Amino acid sequence: MNAFNLHRAYSVARKEVMHILRDPFTLALALGLPVMLVTFFGYAIDFEVRDIKVAVADRDNGPAARRLKEIFAASGYFRVLEPAGNPVEMLDSRRADAALFIEPGFSRDALGGRPARVQFVLDGSDNSKGAVMMGYLPGIQRAAATRLYGVEPPPAPLSIETRFLFNPELSSRWFMVPGLGAIIIGLLAILLTAMTVAREWENGSMELLLSTPVRPLEIIIGKLAPYGLLVLIGVFFVYLSARLVFGVPFLGSHLLFLLACLLFITAALSQGLFISVVTRQQQVAMQVGIISGLLPSMLLSGFIFPVESMPAFFQYFTMILPPRWFMEAARGIFLKGSGLAELAVPLLALAGLSLLLLALALKKFKTDLEP
Amino acid sequence: MSAFSIKTKTLKKDFGAVQALKGVSFDFSEGLLHGLIGSNGAGKTTTMRLLAGLLKPSAGSVSYFKDGAPAAFADLRPSLAYMPQQASLYPDLSIDEHLEFFRALYRLDAATYARRSKELLGITRLDKFRERRAGQLSGGMYKKLGLMCALLQSPSVLLLDEPTNGVDPISRREFWELLYALGADRILVVVSTAYMDEAERCARVHLLDDGTLLASGEPRAVLKERSAASFEEIFIKGANG
Numbered sequence: 001m002n003a004f005n006l007h008r009a010y011s012v013a014r015k016e017v018m019h020i021l022r023d024p025f026t027l028a029l030a031l032g033l034p035v036m037l038v039t040f041f042g043y044a045i046d047f048e049v050r051d052i053k054v055a056v057a058d059r060d061n062g063p064a065a066r067r068l069k070e071i072f073a074a075s076g077y078f079r080v081l082e083p084a085g086n087p088v089e090m091l092d093s094r095r096a097d098a099a100l101f102i103e104p105g106f107s108r109d110a111l112g113g114r115p116a117r118v119q120f121v122l123d124g125s126d127n128s129k130g131a132v133m134m135g136y137l138p139g140i141q142r143a144a145a146t147r148l149y150g151v152e153p154p155p156a157p158l159s160i161e162t163r164f165l166f167n168p169e170l171s172s173r174w175f176m177v178p179g180l181g182a183i184i185i186g187l188l189a190i191l192l193t194a195m196t197v198a199r200e201w202e203n204g205s206m207e208l209l210l211s212t213p214v215r216p217l218e219i220i221i222g223k224l225a226p227y228g229l230l231v232l233i234g235v236f237f238v239y240l241s242a243r244l245v246f247g248v249p250f251l252g253s254h255l256l257f258l259l260a261c262l263l264f265i266t267a268a269l270s271q272g273l274f275i276s277v278v279t280r281q282q283q284v285a286m287q288v289g290i291i292s293g294l295l296p297s298m299l300l301s302g303f304i305f306p307v308e309s310m311p312a313f314f315q316y317f318t319m320i321l322p323p324r325w326f327m328e329a330a331r332g333i334f335l336k337g338s339g340l341a342e343l344a345v346p347l348l349a350l351a352g353l354s355l356l357l358l359a360l361a362l363k364k365f366k367t368d369l370e371p
Numbered sequence: 372m373s374a375f376s377i378k379t380k381t382l383k384k385d386f387g388a389v390q391a392l393k394g395v396s397f398d399f400s401e402g403l404l405h406g407l408i409g410s411n412g413a414g415k416t417t418t419m420r421l422l423a424g425l426l427k428p429s430a431g432s433v434s435y436f437k438d439g440a441p442a443a444f445a446d447l448r449p450s451l452a453y454m455p456q457q458a459s460l461y462p463d464l465s466i467d468e469h470l471e472f473f474r475a476l477y478r479l480d481a482a483t484y485a486r487r488s489k490e491l492l493g494i495t496r497l498d499k500f501r502e503r504r505a506g507q508l509s510g511g512m513y514k515k516l517g518l519m520c521a522l523l524q525s526p527s528v529l530l531l532d533e534p535t536n537g538v539d540p541i542s543r544r545e546f547w548e549l550l551y552a553l554g555a556d557r558i559l560v561v562v563s564t565a566y567m568d569e570a571e572r573c574a575r576v577h578l579l580d581d582g583t584l585l586a587s588g589e590p591r592a593v594l595k596e597r598s599a600a601s602f603e604e605i606f607i608k609g610a611n612g
Contacts, residue, residue: 005478007475007478008475008476008478010475011471011472011475011476014472014475015461015464015468015472018463018464018468019461019463019464022463023463203458203459203461203462204455204457204458204459205459205460205461206459207425207455207457207459208453208454208455208459208460208517208520209476210425211423211424211425211451211452211453211455212473212476212477213448213449213476213477213478214476368424368425368426368427369420369425369426370426370427371386
């Protein structure tokens with residue numbers, strides 16, 4: 001007699017839309033914030049080290065030394081400084097990150113076809129930067145050999161050839177921006193719904209709603225739908241920003257990406273709803289939403305630290321986190337062009353988690369006023 | 372339309388160490404306007420919420436009757452209207468939008484809704500303010516809107532928890548006249564109030580004090596039986612005795 005009724009769910013949704021439209025803050029939060037944050041942090045999060053200041057002590061002053069300095073500068077990673085004094089002092093005072101010593105006779109040897117040596121001194125106190133610089137040197141070496149000797153250096157007897165698939169430029173932005181989008185979208189979805197049911201309780205309207213024939217599932221569906229749509233629009237803006245601002249390639253299927261987004265959004269919205277249903281206070285819901293929505297997705301989703309290198313316990317633990325699966329799916333679709341077959345596990349996991357969280361929210365939904 | 376009545380038997384409700392109701396037996400007979408009279412903290416809201424199925428009794432029972440025969444709460448629920456004491460409307464929605472929302476929850480057809488909302492807006496004289504948001508209504512208008520939402524579906528049982536609390540005297544009188552005008556005296560109505568002068572407007576009164584029932588019956592009969600000039604007197608005597 002009083003089973004789930006789509007009209008009632010729709011009327012709850014329509015009412016929620018009115019609330020959203022009359023609350024410019026929520027609207028701006030949902031539509032503007034994700035794209036703003038992704039663009040802002042997308043620029044900041046960059047593991048590439050550029051503009052490394054190299055203090056050069058050129059005691060050779062020959063044409064080969066000049067060419068070597070040009071090669072460093074042309075790489076785009078290094079900025080060549082030629083101080084009057086000792087380059088080591090510049091390292092000490094952190095005015096330079098590395099020092100290059102070119103001894104007299106370098107040009108003579110190099111142009112004469114004999115082996116020539118230079119010394120490259122790194123500031124080891126910032127080891128992440130140091131490691132990155134080390135990574136750039138072989139390329140410089142190869143370029144220098146080709147230009148100075150006119151030949152490619154002979155291959156070593158045993159060579160390991162490294163080549164990056166999928167992200168050939170190894171641009172950390174390509175890798176980070178889709179992940180960043182996932183985190184921000186997830187957090188937004190959680191926060192939006194975390195407030196909704198709690199608001200009905202604080203507003204007192206829940207007491208009235210519970211005395212009407214409306215069912216908990218109708219309230220839950222009616223609250224999920226409008227926010228789902230809102231967050232989906234937010235995703236679209238983030239997508240545009242990733243493609244247009246950061247030039248992230250998109251190799252996969254848009255339809256598949258939409259499916260992954262829908263599943264992830266549902267999971268995140270359900271998580272927020274569950275928080276809202278349990279806490280029944282907007283303040284508390286907001287705090288729980290931020291903590292549960294931000295920390296796990298930042299640290300345990302594979303956004304920064306690869307899941308595969310976590311301790312065994314955490315590798316299993318991450319499986320209950322929707323962002324971990326979406327991260328995998330989003331990066332796969334963006335950078336690898338993964339299809340449905342490769343992404344079956346993450347997509348199924350997202351669907352399963354959505355259902356689980358939705359069921360939990362429904363189970364915890366109070367239909368009385370018992371304290 | 373079926374006639375409902377509600378009876379409670381030694382109804383108790385505890386909240387932790389606090390006993391809100393200490394074994395009360397009410398008889399809310401059908402077709403009458405019942406007043407639940409008592410000061411703040413007497414247990415009126417707890418009683419209302421128990422009747423509306425929003426709280427579960429700690430002991431004792433609430434029984435519902437449909438045309439004299441025992442009925443389940445589920446039978447009553449679709450035709451129950453409840454107006455909570457605390458503010459429970461949406462401040463950012465207008466009068467019209469509230470009516471539309473509750474119309475959808477009660478699944479009223481367009482013709483019934485059109486007739487009923489026109490009638491309600493006319494009697495409450497809120498038809499000029501249909502676009503106004505609930506947050507901008509005066510106290511009396513806000514209560515009237517709550518009443519309209521409750522009455523939209525033509526309920527068989529109407530539970531009003533302190534509908535006149537915090538409303539000026541003129542609006543209070545208006546509110547009672549409204550109740551009669553809406554035919555609320557032909558269905559089971561339970562109105563709780565802390566205003567003793569409102570007791571005489573009810574067909575039956577139930578005097579609640581500190582979780583116990585002091586007296587109940589027709590207002591005049593209760594006064595006569597207690598040989599009291601006013602209901603205040605009964606409460607003062609009750610508190611001293």
